[in-house]
Amino acid sequence: MSFYPILKQYESFDMDRFLEGVNDKDVRHVLQKTRLTDLDFLILLSGKAEDYLEEMANKAHQLTVQNFGRVIQFYTPMYLSNFCNNQCAYCGFNTTNTIERKQLTLDEVKREAEAISQTGLKHILVLTGDAPQLATVDYISECCNILRDYFSSIAIEIYALTREEYEILEHAGVDALTIYQETYSEELYQTLHPKGPKKDYRFRLDAPERGLQANFRSVGIGALLGLNRWQQDIFLTALHADYLQTAYTEAEISISLPRMRPHEGCFQPAHTISDKSIVQMMTALRLFLPRAGITVSTRESATFRNNILRLGVTRMSAGSCTSVGGHSQISNQTGQFEISDNRTVEEMTVSLKRLGYQPVFKDWQCIL
Amino acid sequence: MDDYLEIGGRKFTNRLFTGTGKYPSDELIPDIINASGSEVITVALRRVDMDSETDNVMKHIPEHIQLLPNTSGARNASEAVRIAKLARAAGCGNWIKIEVISDNKYLLPDGHETVKATEILAKDGFVVLPYINPDFIIAKQLVSAGAAAVMPLGAPIGTNRGLQTREMIQILIDEIPLPIVVDAGIGKPSHACEAMEMGAAACLVNTAIASADNPVVMARAFSNAIKAGRDAYLSGMGVVHQLARASSPLTGFLRDA
Numbered sequence: 001m002s003f004y005p006i007l008k009q010y011e012s013f014d015m016d017r018f019l020e021g022v023n024d025k026d027v028r029h030v031l032q033k034t035r036l037t038d039l040d041f042l043i044l045l046s047g048k049a050e051d052y053l054e055e056m057a058n059k060a061h062q063l064t065v066q067n068f069g070r071v072i073q074f075y076t077p078m079y080l081s082n083f084c085n086n087q088c089a090y091c092g093f094n095t096t097n098t099i100e101r102k103q104l105t106l107d108e109v110k111r112e113a114e115a116i117s118q119t120g121l122k123h124i125l126v127l128t129g130d131a132p133q134l135a136t137v138d139y140i141s142e143c144c145n146i147l148r149d150y151f152s153s154i155a156i157e158i159y160a161l162t163r164e165e166y167e168i169l170e171h172a173g174v175d176a177l178t179i180y181q182e183t184y185s186e187e188l189y190q191t192l193h194p195k196g197p198k199k200d201y202r203f204r205l206d207a208p209e210r211g212l213q214a215n216f217r218s219v220g221i222g223a224l225l226g227l228n229r230w231q232q233d234i235f236l237t238a239l240h241a242d243y244l245q246t247a248y249t250e251a252e253i254s255i256s257l258p259r260m261r262p263h264e265g266c267f268q269p270a271h272t273i274s275d276k277s278i279v280q281m282m283t284a285l286r287l288f289l290p291r292a293g294i295t296v297s298t299r300e301s302a303t304f305r306n307n308i309l310r311l312g313v314t315r316m317s318a319g320s321c322t323s324v325g326g327h328s329q330i331s332n333q334t335g336q337f338e339i340s341d342n343r344t345v346e347e348m349t350v351s352l353k354r355l356g357y358q359p360v361f362k363d364w365q366c367i368l
Numbered sequence: 369m370d371d372y373l374e375i376g377g378r379k380f381t382n383r384l385f386t387g388t389g390k391y392p393s394d395e396l397i398p399d400i401i402n403a404s405g406s407e408v409i410t411v412a413l414r415r416v417d418m419d420s421e422t423d424n425v426m427k428h429i430p431e432h433i434q435l436l437p438n439t440s441g442a443r444n445a446s447e448a449v450r451i452a453k454l455a456r457a458a459g460c461g462n463w464i465k466i467e468v469i470s471d472n473k474y475l476l477p478d479g480h481e482t483v484k485a486t487e488i489l490a491k492d493g494f495v496v497l498p499y500i501n502p503d504f505i506i507a508k509q510l511v512s513a514g515a516a517a518v519m520p521l522g523a524p525i526g527t528n529r530g531l532q533t534r535e536m537i538q539i540l541i542d543e544i545p546l547p548i549v550v551d552a553g554i555g556k557p558s559h560a561c562e563a564m565e566m567g568a569a570a571c572l573v574n575t576a577i578a579s580a581d582n583p584v585v586m587a588r589a590f591s592n593a594i595k596a597g598r599d600a601y602l603s604g605m606g607v608v609h610q611l612a613r614a615s616s617p618l619t620g621f622l623r624d625a
Contacts, residue, residue, distance in 0.1 A: 065579045066526050069390020120420060152417070217443070250443040250470040291473055356392045361423040364441065365414045367450045 022046035044284035060286035075123035084129030086196030115328035130159035153364035166214035176218035177211035184236035226260035226269030254293025286312035376495030387574025404587035412440035438465040445484035479506035490514025502536035521552035528555025557593030564597025
């Protein structure tokens with residue numbers, strides 16, 4: 001099974017023409033429905049639907065409270081290694097960038113874990129670049145064995161693996177996988193990933209599914225917003241999520257909305273994504289997929305994150321650092337991307353409570 | 369006559385079970401309990417963090433309350449059993465609400481896996497309250513498996529849509545020799561009242577209370593509705609008729625003779 005054939009069905013679909021043809025009646029009709037079809041969802045991504053943002057936001061808020069309550073689950077990223085064989089045009093870890101490269105020793109992993117766990121966080125997201133010869137599956141597995149003593153949930157955001165490799169990590173205590181397709185446009189994908197293992201579009205596209213087959217309980221997907229027209233990537237991201245949820249009913253599927261930030265290198269995003277567009281895509285996603293998790297990272301500013309809190313968000317990173325060893329100041333290299341919300345975990349806790357939301361530190365218990 | 373609910377050897381006078389999820393703050397929990405008089409509260413083990421000073425939901429649950437840990441997140445019987453044992457080891461007691469959900473879209477429980485987990489845990493000394501679709505056959509299997517009560521859903525969890533499964537729940541109430549605790553889907557106090565009028569032993573309400581603008585007042589409203597429904601059930605309600613009834617239209621001639 002694969003999402004690829006569904007994706008291909010939309011290859012010849014004239015999305016621009018469809019979006020331009022949406023009228024008020026179409027949007028109003030969709031807003032009265034409780035279950036949305038694929039094309040209903042696309043109607044909500046149209047320019048015409050921008051006139052209905054407040055109504056969409058109200059519905060999204062209600063659905064989120066109903067399904068998830070007034071709670072936000074916290075996690076933080078922990079970078080194990082920034083070595084990378086890829087030449088992703090948009091990424092600070094691009095192998096051609098002259099940045100200091102570092103991979104944590106197991107002792108350093110422990111120091112990072114101690115530093116992070118002092119903030120009270122229980123969910124960790126482990127990241128690496130794409131250098132399987134250095135950050136091997138066995139190395140990541142050993143790191144997870146250490147992290148299990150400190151955290152109740154371990155997620156990975158690393159290079160795409162085979163099902164068997166994911167199984168090794170699942171046995172090491174990993175329960176969740178985050179992997180972004182970056183863009184669903186196959187053509188653009190090839191341009192942006194000229195060299196390295198990530199060049200294989202299909203292998204990456206099917207990675208979330210392989211993760212679910214390896215028994216991960218939760219999978220997060222997304223597109224890097226700014227690379228492509230957001231309507232196309234968000235539409236296909238949502239369809240991908242819906243496909244995964246339908247094929248793997250027991251899984252928790254979530255979507256991230258990472259908007260491109262400045263980084264080392266001179267790549268500038270082809271499309272500027274406005275705050276209004278983020279609101280539109282988030283609320284439309286909530287209406288289409290009421291049960292999906294929605295993650296917003298510290299790529300976004302504190303003010304903006306506070307403002308969009310009520311519109312569908314279920315998870316937020318807190319106390320983030322995108323460089324290797326950054327939590328315990330083992331080194332001070334350049335991060336993968338610049339963060340915009342520099343609040344500490346404590347500051348975010350206070351801020352969320354003030355907004356009437358409960359920050360949740362622990363929402364899974366490793367049951368190995 | 370004293371009217372109490374007995375489960376697992378413990379007697380309760382209040383028939384509203386509450387939850388701990390979805391609240392804007394766990395600090396509301398004691399107020400919810402005070403306002404409603406609830407004596408049983410469910411908590412997801414996945415959320416319990418005994419080590420945390422700042423994020424430990426257990427700190428907010430008064431000691432006299434019967435804790436009902438649940439296996440939220442379990443996808444099969446084996447995971448439910450492991451979670452139940454972790455809950456007991458963490459000091460959450462030997463009551464367990466089994467939630468085995470292998471469908472994250474509608475959050476419907478897996479009856480077959482629930483029966484398997486119930487059997488294992490009941491034999492291991494747990495007081496088991498399984499959450500199920502109101503399926504009579506599954507409920508009978510749960511009786512054999514050693515369940516202490518059965519918790520059928522009124523509508524998909526979190527939907528607030530009321531007793532959509534009314535007829536099936538009534539069959540369980542009529543036929544299953546265990547307390548029937550209606551769980552999930554109850555959105556308004558009137559829904560809970562209706563379940564109690566039907567003869568349910570108790571109702572578990574979380575989303576409808578937690579998502580209200582004023583959860584404390586809503587908890588009190590549910591408690592009152594459940595008491596009213598229970599009283600109505602015990603009072604022996606009159607039979608409901610579809611049409612106004614003339615007296616003896618078909619057999620009146622017998623009196624006239």
